[in-house]
Amino acid sequence: xxxxxxxxxxxxxxxxxxxxxxxxxxxxxxxxxxxxxxxxxxxxxxxxxxxxxxxxxxxxxxxxxxxxxxxxxxxxxxxxxxxxxxxxxxxxxxxxxxxxxxxxxxxxxxxxxxxxxxxxxxxxxxxxxxxxxxxxxxxxxxxxxxxxxxxxxxxxxxxxxxxxxxxxxxxxxxxxxxxxxxxxxxxxxxxxxxxxxxxxxxxxxxxxxxxxxxxxxxxxxxxxxxxxxxxxxxxxxxxxxxxxxxxxxxxxxxxxxxxxxxxxxxxxxxxxxxxxxxxxxxxxxxxxxxxxxxxxxxxxxxxxxxxxxxxxxxxxxxxxxxxxxxxxxxxxxxxxxxxxxxxxxxxxxxxxxxxxxxxxxxxxxxxxxxxxxxxxxxxxxxxxxxxxxxxxxxxxxxxxxxxxxxxxxxxxxxxxxxxxxxxxxxxxxxxxxxxxxxxxxxxxxxxxxxxxxxxxxxxxxxxxxxxxxxxxxxxxxxxxxxxxxxxxxxxxxxxxxxxxxxxxxxxxxxxxxxxxxxxxxxxxxxxxxxxxxxxxxxxxxxxxxxxxxxxxxxxxxxxxxxxxxxxxxxxxxxxxxxxxxxxxxxxxxxxxxxxxxxxxxxxxxxxxxxxxxxxxxxxxxxxxxxxxxxxxxxxxxxxxxxxxxxxxxxxxxxxxxxxxxxxxxxx
Amino acid sequence: xxxxxxxxxxxxxxxxxxxxxxxxxxxxxxxxxxxxxxxxxxxxxxxxxxxxxxxxxxxxxxxxxxxxxxxxxxxxxxxxxxxxxxxxxxxxxxxxxxxxxxxxxxxxxxxxxxxxxxxxxxxxxxxxxxxxxxxxxxxxxxxxxxxxxxxxxxxxxxxxxxxxxxxxxxxxxxxxxxxxxxxxxxxxxxxxxxxxxxxxxxxxxxxxxxx
Numbered sequence: 001x002x003x004x005x006x007x008x009x010x011x012x013x014x015x016x017x018x019x020x021x022x023x024x025x026x027x028x029x030x031x032x033x034x035x036x037x038x039x040x041x042x043x044x045x046x047x048x049x050x051x052x053x054x055x056x057x058x059x060x061x062x063x064x065x066x067x068x069x070x071x072x073x074x075x076x077x078x079x080x081x082x083x084x085x086x087x088x089x090x091x092x093x094x095x096x097x098x099x100x101x102x103x104x105x106x107x108x109x110x111x112x113x114x115x116x117x118x119x120x121x122x123x124x125x126x127x128x129x130x131x132x133x134x135x136x137x138x139x140x141x142x143x144x145x146x147x148x149x150x151x152x153x154x155x156x157x158x159x160x161x162x163x164x165x166x167x168x169x170x171x172x173x174x175x176x177x178x179x180x181x182x183x184x185x186x187x188x189x190x191x192x193x194x195x196x197x198x199x200x201x202x203x204x205x206x207x208x209x210x211x212x213x214x215x216x217x218x219x220x221x222x223x224x225x226x227x228x229x230x231x232x233x234x235x236x237x238x239x240x241x242x243x244x245x246x247x248x249x250x251x252x253x254x255x256x257x258x259x260x261x262x263x264x265x266x267x268x269x270x271x272x273x274x275x276x277x278x279x280x281x282x283x284x285x286x287x288x289x290x291x292x293x294x295x296x297x298x299x300x301x302x303x304x305x306x307x308x309x310x311x312x313x314x315x316x317x318x319x320x321x322x323x324x325x326x327x328x329x330x331x332x333x334x335x336x337x338x339x340x341x342x343x344x345x346x347x348x349x350x351x352x353x354x355x356x357x358x359x360x361x362x363x364x365x366x367x368x369x370x371x372x373x374x375x376x377x378x379x380x381x382x383x384x385x386x387x388x389x390x391x392x393x394x395x396x397x398x399x400x401x402x403x404x405x406x407x408x409x410x411x412x413x414x415x416x417x418x419x420x421x422x423x424x425x426x427x428x429x430x431x432x433x434x435x436x437x438x439x440x441x442x443x444x445x446x447x448x449x450x451x452x453x454x455x456x457x458x459x460x461x462x463x464x465x466x467x468x469x470x471x472x473x474x475x476x477x478x479x480x481x482x483x484x485x486x487x488x489x490x491x492x493x494x495x496x497x498x499x500x501x502x503x504x505x506x507x508x509x510x511x512x513x514x515x516x517x518x519x520x521x522x523x524x525x526x527x528x529x530x531x532x533x534x535x536x537x538x539x540x541x542x543x544x545x546x547x548x549x550x551x552x553x554x555x556x557x558x559x560x561x562x563x564x565x566x567x568x569x570x571x572x573x574x575x576x577x578x579x580x581x582x583x584x585x586x587x588x589x590x591x592x593x594x595x596x597x598x599x600x601x602x603x604x605x606x607x608x609x610x611x612x613x614x615x616x617x618x619x620x621x622x623x624x625x626x627x628x629x630x631x632x633x634x635x636x637x638x639x640x641x642x643x644x645x646x647x648x649x650x651x652x653x654x655x656x657x658x659x660x661x662x663x664x665x666x667x
Numbered sequence: 668x669x670x671x672x673x674x675x676x677x678x679x680x681x682x683x684x685x686x687x688x689x690x691x692x693x694x695x696x697x698x699x700x701x702x703x704x705x706x707x708x709x710x711x712x713x714x715x716x717x718x719x720x721x722x723x724x725x726x727x728x729x730x731x732x733x734x735x736x737x738x739x740x741x742x743x744x745x746x747x748x749x750x751x752x753x754x755x756x757x758x759x760x761x762x763x764x765x766x767x768x769x770x771x772x773x774x775x776x777x778x779x780x781x782x783x784x785x786x787x788x789x790x791x792x793x794x795x796x797x798x799x800x801x802x803x804x805x806x807x808x809x810x811x812x813x814x815x816x817x818x819x820x821x822x823x824x825x826x827x828x829x830x831x832x833x834x835x836x837x838x839x840x841x842x843x844x845x846x847x848x849x850x851x852x853x854x855x856x857x858x859x860x861x862x863x864x865x866x867x868x869x870x871x872x873x874x875x876x877x878x
Contacts, residue, residue, distance in 0.1 A: 299690045312691045316684060323680045331673030372683075375690045384699065 003068045006056035007147035010100075013049035014137040016042050017130045024127035028120050028197075036123050040111050043126050046133055047108035054101040057146060058088055067153045070094055070146030076159025078554040078582075083165040089174045090160040092296055092311070093146030098174075099292075100136040102182040106212075107133060110186050114208055121204050125193030132185055135318050143311040159554065162581040162588045169230040176223035177250060181288050183216025184257060188285035191278050195329040200278065201336045206264055211643050213281075214500075217257050218639025224250055225511075225632030236589040236604045238524065238620040240628065241515075243392040245300045248371045249291030252364055256284040259360035261501075266353050269415060271340025275330070276357070278337065282326045287364075289319055300374060345418035352410035356403065363399045367392065397450045401457060404512055407505050408434075408461035411468055430463030437513075446520045454516040462509040465502045472499075497642050504638030510631030517624035518599075524620040526606065530613060534565065538621035540601055541565040542574070547612035556580040558587075560605050560615045564594060576605040576617060599623035700812055702828040707740075707820070708810035709733055712800035715782035716775070716789050721767045724798040730774060732826070738770045739848045740822035741841065744808060745799075746780040747788035749816040755835035756792050759819075762841045763797040770824065770852075771845055775799030778808050778816050821845065824852040 020042025027035035057070065061084050066072045074087040074094065089095045107129040114122045140146070164170050187209040194205035227250065228240035241247060260280040266273045294300055297312025343350055370387045377385045412426035413419050437459030438452050446452050469488060476487035492499040523538040534543035545561040559577035563570045572594050578587040591604040602620040609615070714728040724730070732740070743759055745752040763773035774797065777785045782801050789795045802808055811820060814833065821830040821844045830844050 293687070297691060299687065299693075313688070316688055316691070319687075320680075320684050323684075324677065327673045327676050327680075331670050334672070372686070375686060375693075378693065379686055379689055 002056050002060045002063070002065050003147050003149060006053045006060065006068075007141075007145075009049045009053035009056065010137055010140045010147070013046050013053070013100075013104075014134065014141060016045050016049065017134040017137060020046070021127055021130040021134060024123055024130070025196075028123050036115075039123055039126055040115055042130060043107050043111045046130070047104040050097075050101045050104040050133075054088070054097055057094065057097055058085055061085065061087060064157075066155070066157055067150050068146070069148035069150050072150045072154055072157050074160045075157040076554070077156050079159045079165060080553055082168075082171065083160060083554075086171045086174075087160040087164070089178070090164045090170075093140075093144045095174070095178075095296075096136060096139050096144045097146055099178055099182060100133065100140060102178045103129070103133055103136060103185060106183055106186050107189075110189075110209075110212060117208070119199055119204070120197035121190065121193045121199050121208065123193075124196040125189040125205075127196075128189035128192040129185065132189070135314075139311060139314055143314055159581070162555075162579070163234065165554070167230060167234045169226060169233065173223055173226040173230050176219050176226055180216050180218075180220025180223050181250070181253070181291070183212065183219055184253060184284055184288050186212040186216065187260075187281050191281040192326065192329065195278070195326075195333045198333070198336070200274065200333050203268055206267065206277070210264075213257070213261065214639050214642045217254070217261060218636050218643070220250070220254050220257065221639065222632065222636050224254060225629065225635070229629055229632075232625070233593060234590070236591040238522075238591075238602050238604070238618075238622065240625070243367075243370070243387075243389050245371050246291075246295050248367050249294050252291060252367055252371075253284045253287040255360050255364040255367070256280055256287060259357045259364075260284060262353050262360075263357045266350055270350060272342070272350070274339065275334060275337040278330060278333075280357075282322075282330070286319060286322055286326075287368075289315065289322065293319065294371070300371065344416050347413065347419045348417060349410065349413045349415045352406055352413050356406050356410065359399050359403050359406070363396060363403070366395045366399070370395065400512075401450055401453045404454065404457040404461055404508070407508060408457060408464045411502060411505070412464050426467065427460075427464060429467045430460040430465075433463035434458070434460030441516075441520070444521060448520065451516055451520045454512055458509045458512040458516065461505060465505045465509070468502050469499065492641060496644060500638045500640070500642030502638075503641055504635050507631045507634030507636075507638055510627045510634055512631075514624045514626070514628035514631060517627075518622050521623045522620065524618060526616065526618045528607075528614055528616045535617070535619055537619045540619075540621060542601070542603070542617075542619055544615060544617070545573075547608050547615050554581065558605070558608060560608065560617060562603055562617065564601055572601075574601065574603045576603040578605055578608075593622075595626045597626065600625045700828075700831045702812065702820070703831055705828060707732060707742075707822045707826055707828045708807070710802075710807045710810070712776065712802055712807060714798045715777065715801045716786055716795060716799040718798035719794055719796050720764075722763060722773070722797045728798075730798070730800050732822075735772050735822075736826050737824050738772045739824055739845055739852070740820075741771065741773045741845065742776060742811075742820040742822065743774070743836075744776045744778045744802075744811070744813055744816050744818050744820075746778045746816050747784040748780065749778075751835045752817045753792065755817055755819075755837070756795070758836060758838045759841065760794070760796045762838050762845075766845065769849065771849070773797035776807060777801050778813065779805055821848060823848050 020039055023035075023042070024039040027033075027039055057068070059065075060068045060071045061075055062081060064071065064075055064077055066075060070091070070093050074091050075084065079087070087094065089098045107126070111122065111126050111129070114125075159165070187205075190205040190209045194200045199205070224247075227247065231242075232238070232240040260277060263273050263280065264277050267277050293312060293315035297315060299312060343354075345351070370391055373387045374385050377383055408430050409427070412423060412430075434456045438456035441452055441455040446455070469491070472491045473484055473488040476482055476491055477484055480487070482490065492503075525535060525537045527535040529535060529544035531544055531546055534541050536542075541564070543563045543565055545563055547558070547560045549556065549558045551557075557577050557579050559575045562574045562576070564572040564574060574592045574594050576592045577590040579590050580587050589604055589606075591602060593603070594601045600620075600622040602622050604618040604620075605615060606618055607616040709732045711729050711731045714724050714726050714730060717723045717726050741759075741763070743755075745756075759773065759775075763771075766773070775795065777799055785799060785801070789799070805813070811818075817835055819832040819836050819841075820828055821832070823829045829848055832840060832844075
């Protein structure tokens with residue numbers, strides 16, 4: 001019953017999206033704006049139907065309806081309800097359902113908010129969104145159908161992959177990732193809509209999607225950081241990024257999207273880079289689909305492998321169609337995409353943005369090539385190779401360091417004209433801070449050139465970006481006699497996009513410091529300890545107290561109680577564990593991390609004697625790693641500041657009154 | 668209009684899509700062994716599980732690969748802790764029986780395990796028709812570049828590795844490979860074949876010890 005309801009909802013949604021995608025262009029061609037309500041109704045109906053199907057699948061999971069193939073595949077009566085619900089995205093088919101739902105939601109929301117807009121941009125964008133939705137519905141009735149009947153109905157299922165039910169973050173990271181990934185369909189749809197309607201010359205599509213793009217970018221950023229955190233907290237290897245193909249798949253579109261967030265300002269301010277921005281947005285979308293393809297098709301060896309099937313060919317066909325269609329559209333519109341302005345001065349804000357885009361693009365290609373290289377090598381030379389961390393670290397470090405440097409210089413440079421003598425004052429606080437950071441790193445023992453440069457530029461960027469807040473707030477304090485905090489909040493709300501951007505920059509600095517410190521100064525040691533014995537790593541002493549075991553609902557847990565000593569005082573108790581799941585041969589190691597502002601003590605239980613007489617633990621001192629997570633929060637805060645509606649300008653606002661759109665366009 | 672640029676872009680995208688489509692036909696996790704076509708690494712290992720009937724060799728006997736020249740050798744690496752080995756166990760045991768009297772030697776090699784557990788496992792699985800040897804320190808497994816268990820190597824009569832199979836085998840796979848190796852065996856070895864069945868009953872192992 002549930003199965004038929006869920007499946008038929010998707011079949012109807014497939015019909016509705018098909019009809020809408022055919023009907024929409026007809027309505028626009030005939031100039032019948034009164035017909036557009038039917039097009040939009042298709043978008044809303046699709047959302048309702050996919051919601052129904054998703055809820056039915058969740059109901060099937062929760063009620064252990066093993067007559068549904070997906071439930072039989074990932075469900076288990078022993079799994080706690082929370083992990084049962086989130087197993088919606090634990091395997092291929094369910095994740096496509098979830099994808100289709102997030103897409104339907106975005107489509108319904110963006111169409112609803114823009115339904116009254118003049119022109120043909122929104123109708124064509126709606127059609128594009130329907131076509132993308134159609135693709136996912138085809139997957140759901142074809143190669144990724146989660147609603148196949150199972151007969152005879154099994155009494156119980158195997159449950160989700162233990163790694164996916166080992167940590168609460170599994171309920172956080174995937175939804176964030178989908179909200180980010182799928183959200184990028186919105187600006188893509190409007191870019192296509194602009195080309196289809198011929199409205200590429202004005203910046204309509206950019207303005208309509210500005211908040212949506214920043215929202216999607218914010219979610220994607222949060223998802224990447226949450227994924228790093230999950231990998232760090234759960235997998236027990238003490239790292240957070242391994243350049244695995246699937247990690248790269250989420251990172252590659254992030255790079256182009258971040259490039260777009262910067263270059264779009266050049267278009268809004270100076271009317272330049274119109275063609276480039278269209279291409280960036282189309283490319284970002286294609287890269288999200290490519291990323292999904294890499295994840296779902298099993299084409300490249302990865303720790304995140306999903307089950308394989310014919311789904312890869314569908315994705316490939318879709319990528320091909322999107323590429324051909326958009327190339328055709330871009331070529332057809334290219335004569336309307338000439339730049340209004342041109343580069344006036346070599347040392348200006350525009351130049352900084354151009355360099356920024358250059359580095360982000362090269363960065364993207366580097367990661368993409370590294371990810372696909374094993375395939376190329378096998379095709380060309382017939383050999384199996386794997387491209388690992390050394391390649392990516394070596395190739396991307398220069399670009400990372402350059403981008404962090406630009407992040408410091410850019411905000412200090414003026415638009416249009418060459419930087420004048422005031423530049424020195426703007427850069428000075430950053431320069432001082434950078435030298436201090438680099439000196440501290442050298443004293444602490446950093447010797448690698450990139451490591452020292454990372455600290456130098458991180459300090460530099462921090463100084464320059466913080467200075468913008470301080471100087472702006474001080475000016476308000478002087479001009480309006482406001483208290484400093486009031487001045488700061490009014491400064492930010494007066495130009496949310498600009499200060500949201502600077503906030504995000506500060507977040508990047510925190511992430512950089514965390515990454516640079518943990519990769520430079522990390523220390524680890526492994527030891528076999530009897531009760532009462534202790535181990536010291538980087539000056540932190542850990543004493544083994546006792547080993548223990550307990551039964552939980554879906555697993556058995558073996559743990560070791562370790563005490564983090566401060567002299568004779570116990571500073572904290574840390575309990576790394578091993579979880580045994582009945583469906584899994586090998587235990588799932590579950591490290592425990594104690595965080596301080598200076599760094600983390602990371603403890604992993606490697607082995608134990610059955611009688612508890614000794615345990616083998618790995619202790620890792622991870623300096624500044626919590627700063628990465630804080631930086632992630634600050635990055636998201638930056639995105640939030642950029643998305644929230646701006647404060648109504650009052651007479652005392654220090655901003656020259658312009659047309660609102662133009663004022664918003666200030667970075 | 669800028670069709671030229673668009674066609675250049677399309678021309679660059681096409682090979683990438685072609686590459687990805689080709690990639691879909693490949694299994695990224697299969698790592699080819701460099702061994703096929705080369706001489707099989709030699710070994711001398713002691714039997715711990717004798718096998719049954721015609722195929723049996725007494726426990727404690729040393730099996731030397733050099734003595735098996737002239738026979739097709741099926742070398743199956745397994746362990747009592749290996750779940751996939753359970754899947755292929757009866758297939759291997761049955762196929763081995765069906766080749767009794769032919770110049771084919773099936774041999775189990777215990778990998779990262781202790782013989783007692785291996786013997787108990789064989790008893791639990793209802794016996795194994797052919798003998799198994801112990802590989803202390805997994806030295807032979809390392810020589811064969813073992814990636815995991817089960818892995819099965821098919822050696823031709825001249826002592827070269829002909830095929831490597833990763834994961835559990837089926838009867839069909841074993842028959843197909845053994846038959847093709849028997850068919851391809853050079854004339855000289857085929858003529859020598861009649862002597863081989865006798866050798867399997869233990870005569871050969873005595874000469875093996877003497878060497």
